Amino acid sequence: MSASATQVRLGIDFGTSNTIAVMERPGLPATPLLFDGSPVLPSAVFATEGKLLVGRDAERAAMSDPASFEPHPKRCIADTTVLLGQREFKAVDLAAAVLARVAAEAQRVAGVMPGTVVLTHPAGWANERLKLLSTAAYQAGLPPPRFASEPVAAATHFVTHLGHTFPDGSHIVVYDLGGGTFDVSVVRMAGDNLEVTATGGLPDVGGVDIDFAIVRHLEQTYPGEDGQWRRLREPESPADRRHRRGLWRDVRDAKEILSRESNSALFIPVLDVDAHLTREELDTLARPLLAETVALTMDVLAGAKIGMDKVAGLFLVGGASRMPLSSTLLMRETRIAPTVLEQPELVVASGAIDAPGRESHASPDGSPTMIAALPPVVVEPPPRPVYRGVAKVPTRPAITPESEVLAQAVVSVDLPAEAAAPQVAAAPPVPQQRPAEADGTAAPLASATPSIPQPHPADATGTAAPLAAAMAAPSGVATAEPEAALRQPSPTAAVPAAQAGPPSTAIPATAPPPPAPMTTTPAEGPVLALAHAREGRLAVARPDSVTVSTVSGTAPSVVLRDHDGPVVGVRWSTEAPGLLAVGSGNTVTLWRDNDNAFASTRTIACPDEVKQLSWSATGLATATGTEILVWDPATGECSRTWRFSSGPEGEPLRALVWNHAGDRLAAGGSLGTIKVWRTGEDSPSTVLNCAPVGVRTLAFSPDGDWLVSGDAAGGLRIWRLSDSSDQHLKQAHEAAVQTVAWSPDGKLIASGGIDSRVRLWDAGSGREHRVGEGHTGTVNTLCWSTDGNRVISGSSDGTVRQWTAATGAELPERLG
Incomplete structure (x- = not known):
C-alpha cells in the first residue's frame, strides 16, 4: 500500500560526481534509493536523440561518443548552455535529468511522489544557483524543495539521527571528501540550531584524483609494450573505451577494498595483466592529496580563530573519506579521533531530511519563484567604524554561507583611526x-x-x-x-x-x-x-x-x-x-x-x-x-x-x-x-x-x-x-x-x-x-x-x- 504524499520525505545530495537520495516513509526507517542495485547514482549525463541518459547508462553510452557526455553537470549549472555532441542544452536541463531519475525511482518505491523534498548544496552557493537548482527540481516533477547546506545536513545526521550530543557554543568539523571535490566546514552548536561559521574547499581534490594517481602508478609499475597505455589514456575505438572504463572501475573497487584489507588485485586490460596494489602503496600515492585537505582543515579553523579546545567533534563524510589514512592524518594534526561511518557517502542525504534550511516558493503554475533566506551566518570581526555609501551602479549580491x-x-x-578610507567597487x-x-x-x-x-x-x-x-x-x-x-x-x-x-x-x-x-x-x-x-x-x-x-x-x-x-x-x-x-x-x-x-x-x-x-x-x-x-x-x-x-x-x-x-x-x-x-x-x-x-x-x-x-x-x-x-x-x-x-x-x-x-x-x-x-x-x-x-x-x-x-x-x- 502506498503512503500519503505528505508522509513521504526525500533527501537528495546532488553531488559533483555522484548523487545520493534517502527516503523516509511512515513506520519505516530512512533508506537510500538504489540505482542499478547501488545507492550511488553517477551524476553523469549523455545526450542521445530525443533524450538525456543519466548515471551508469550515460557512462556506458559515452564509450561510443565521448563528445556527448558530461560527467559533472553540477559544475555547469550556472552556465547558460552546455555543448554535448553537436547540440546545445540548457545547463539546468542536465541537472533536471539527474533529479528526474531520482524522482522516478522515489515514486516507484513509495507509490507516490514524496511530499517533502530537501536538496543539499555547498555552503557558499548564492541565491542565483539555488534558483537554478529549484528550476531543475520543478522540471524533474518534484514539489518545491527545501534547501539545506551540506555541512548542516551532515551535522544533523550525527546529532539528530545518531544521538551525538555537544555543549552549547561548541563546534564540530565536517570533513567532506567526495569524488571530485573537498569541502571542510565548521558548524557551531547554538541551542537547537546549527550554524556554519567557517568553510573552505578544494575544487580539484577528491577521490578521482587518488584514482588518477593509482592509474599512473600502474603505468609505471607495468609499462607494457609501446602504445598500449596510450590506448588506455586516450582511447579512440569503442573497444578501447570499454577497456578504459573497466580499468577505472577496477581501480575504484581496489581503493574501496584497501580501506578494509591490506592488498587488492585488479586487471589491466589491453596489457592483459593481473596487477596487485597494497595499502602501503595506496597510502604513498594518496598522502600528498590528503595532506592538502588536512592543511586546509587547520587553516579554516585558524582563520575562524577556533582553537582545538572548542572543537567537540570531527566527522568524515563523502565516499573518499573512508580511506583510513584520512583519519590517521587528521588525528595526528587535531588530536581528535574522527568519526567515520561504514557508508560515509550517505551521511549528507540522510541528514537532509531533518536539517534546517530555507524554503523555495512556487508560483500558481508550480514553477519556482524565489528562495526564502534565513538570517546570515557569518563570523563577525570585532566592531570597528565603517564608512558606508551606496554604489553608483547595481551590483551582484554578496554571498554568505547561509543567506543572500x-x-x-x-x-x-574599514576606516582605521587617522587613515584614509579605501574605496569599494x-x-x-x-x-x-x-x-x-x-x-x-x-x-x-x-x-x-x-x-x-x-x-x-x-x-x-x-x-x-x-x-x-x-x-x-x-x-x-x-x-x-x-x-x-x-x-x-x-x-x-x-x-x-x-x-x-x-x-x-x-x-x-x-x-x-x-x-x-x-x-x-x-x-x-x-x-x-x-x-x-x-x-x-x-x-x-x-x-x-x-x-x-x-x-x-x-x-x-x-x-x-x-x-x-x-x-x-x-x-x-x-x-x-x-x-x-x-x-x-x-x-x-x-x-x-x-x-x-x-x-x-x-x-x-x-x-x-x-x-x-x-x-x-x-x-x-x-x-x-x-x-x-x-x-x-x-x-x-x-x-x-x-x-x-x-x-x-x-x-x-x-x-x-x-x-x-x-x-x-x-x-x-x-x-x-x-x-x-x-x-x-x-x-x-x-x-x-x-x-x-x-x-x-x-x-x-x-x-x-x-x-x-x-x-x-x-x-x-x-x-x-x-x-x-x-x-x-x-x-x-x-x-x-x-x-x-x-x-x-x-x-x-x-x-x-x-x-x-x-x-x-x-x-x-x-x-x-x-x-x-x-x-x-x-x-x-x-x-x-x-x-x-x-x-x-x-x-x-x-x-x-x-x-x-x-x-x-x-x-x-x-x-x-
Whole structure:
C-alpha cells in the first residue's frame, strides 16, 4: 500500500560526481534509493536523440561518443548552455535529468511522489544557483524543495539521527571528501540550531584524483609494450573505451577494498595483466592529496580563530573519506579521533531530511519563484567604524554561507583611526559566450641534471593599442560617499529593486582625496593570490575581495568586491599599466585604475569555473578543468583553446603560467604532467613528467629558458627546456609546495607551501639560500618586488609579509 504524499520525505545530495537520495516513509526507517542495485547514482549525463541518459547508462553510452557526455553537470549549472555532441542544452536541463531519475525511482518505491523534498548544496552557493537548482527540481516533477547546506545536513545526521550530543557554543568539523571535490566546514552548536561559521574547499581534490594517481602508478609499475597505455589514456575505438572504463572501475573497487584489507588485485586490460596494489602503496600515492585537505582543515579553523579546545567533534563524510589514512592524518594534526561511518557517502542525504534550511516558493503554475533566506551566518570581526555609501551602479549580491540578500549594492570600507578610507567597487553583470576548441599532444622527453646560467631580467611594460577598447568606456565604478555617516559593520544593506537596471557607462565623481596615506592592517580571510605591478601597486586576493594598495603607502587602499564567486587569481596587465584581471567563479573581470578610482571595464564569461589565471602580451589565459582558454582582453573573445587532457577522467589542471615574452605557456596537472606550448602551435612543444606526484605551481625564468615546478610531495624541479633535463630538490618543503616565483634577475627562486615557510633557493646550484619563518598557515602565493630585493608572501593566516632577499629576515611593514 502506498503512503500519503505528505508522509513521504526525500533527501537528495546532488553531488559533483555522484548523487545520493534517502527516503523516509511512515513506520519505516530512512533508506537510500538504489540505482542499478547501488545507492550511488553517477551524476553523469549523455545526450542521445530525443533524450538525456543519466548515471551508469550515460557512462556506458559515452564509450561510443565521448563528445556527448558530461560527467559533472553540477559544475555547469550556472552556465547558460552546455555543448554535448553537436547540440546545445540548457545547463539546468542536465541537472533536471539527474533529479528526474531520482524522482522516478522515489515514486516507484513509495507509490507516490514524496511530499517533502530537501536538496543539499555547498555552503557558499548564492541565491542565483539555488534558483537554478529549484528550476531543475520543478522540471524533474518534484514539489518545491527545501534547501539545506551540506555541512548542516551532515551535522544533523550525527546529532539528530545518531544521538551525538555537544555543549552549547561548541563546534564540530565536517570533513567532506567526495569524488571530485573537498569541502571542510565548521558548524557551531547554538541551542537547537546549527550554524556554519567557517568553510573552505578544494575544487580539484577528491577521490578521482587518488584514482588518477593509482592509474599512473600502474603505468609505471607495468609499462607494457609501446602504445598500449596510450590506448588506455586516450582511447579512440569503442573497444578501447570499454577497456578504459573497466580499468577505472577496477581501480575504484581496489581503493574501496584497501580501506578494509591490506592488498587488492585488479586487471589491466589491453596489457592483459593481473596487477596487485597494497595499502602501503595506496597510502604513498594518496598522502600528498590528503595532506592538502588536512592543511586546509587547520587553516579554516585558524582563520575562524577556533582553537582545538572548542572543537567537540570531527566527522568524515563523502565516499573518499573512508580511506583510513584520512583519519590517521587528521588525528595526528587535531588530536581528535574522527568519526567515520561504514557508508560515509550517505551521511549528507540522510541528514537532509531533518536539517534546517530555507524554503523555495512556487508560483500558481508550480514553477519556482524565489528562495526564502534565513538570517546570515557569518563570523563577525570585532566592531570597528565603517564608512558606508551606496554604489553608483547595481551590483551582484554578496554571498554568505547561509543567506543572500537580493537587489543589494553596498560599499563597505574599514576606516582605521587617522587613515584614509579605501574605496569599494562592484563587478558588472556577466555576458555569456562560448569559445572554440582545439587539441594536441606530444610524447614525453628525457630528463637529466642541468647547469643553470644567470638569465637576464625581462619585465618590460608599456601601453599597447589592442587594449584600448578594454580600458575605455568603463561599465561600472563605485566610490564611497563623503557625506555618509559612520556606522558599525553590517553584512549587507539593501537598495530598492526599482534601482536595478543596466550599468552606467558614466564615471561618477570620486570622493575627495584623504589628508594622509592609509595605514593598512591585515584584512579578514586567507590570502589566495598576489600580484605586484611595476608601478608599485600590490593586489591582494581573498575569497570575497581584492584589495589594491601601494607598497609605499602613498595612496589609499581600494577594495574590489562582489565578483562572480570566490576569487581564485589576480594578474596585472603586462602591456597596460593599471589594468587588473580578477578571476572568480566562471568569469574574469577587468578593472581599470583611474587615479585610484577603479572601474570595471569588461567581464569575460568562461564556460567553466576559472581555476588559474595568467596574462602576457599574447593574451589572458585561463585554466578551466582540463582546458586552457586564451582571451583577447580588448574584445572578450576566446582566441585559442588548448586541451591539456581529454576524456571523462582527464588530468585536471593545477598550474598555468606565461613566460615574460608571451611566446610560451606552461601548464601542470594533478598527475605530474607538464606541457609547454609555443604560441601559434596546436600541439605542445615540450612534455615533462613529475609522476606520480602532482604539479601544484610553475614559474618561468625571466629569459624563458628555464621552468621551476613545485609538487604535492614538497619537491621542486628546475627544468632546462632546451633538452628537458631537470634538477630535483626532493625535500624542498615538508609538505606540498603551493607557490614559486623567480626573481627578476634570475638568480633566486622563492617557494612557499603547506609547511608555512618561505624558502629562497640559488637558481644556479639548487642550494637553499634563506628561510623565512613567521606565517602560521599555508603560504599560498609569492611575488617579488620589481627591484628583486624583497619577496612578498600571502598566507592562509590572513597576512601579507615581506622578506629581504639578502638575509631572509622579515620586514616590519605588513601589507594588504
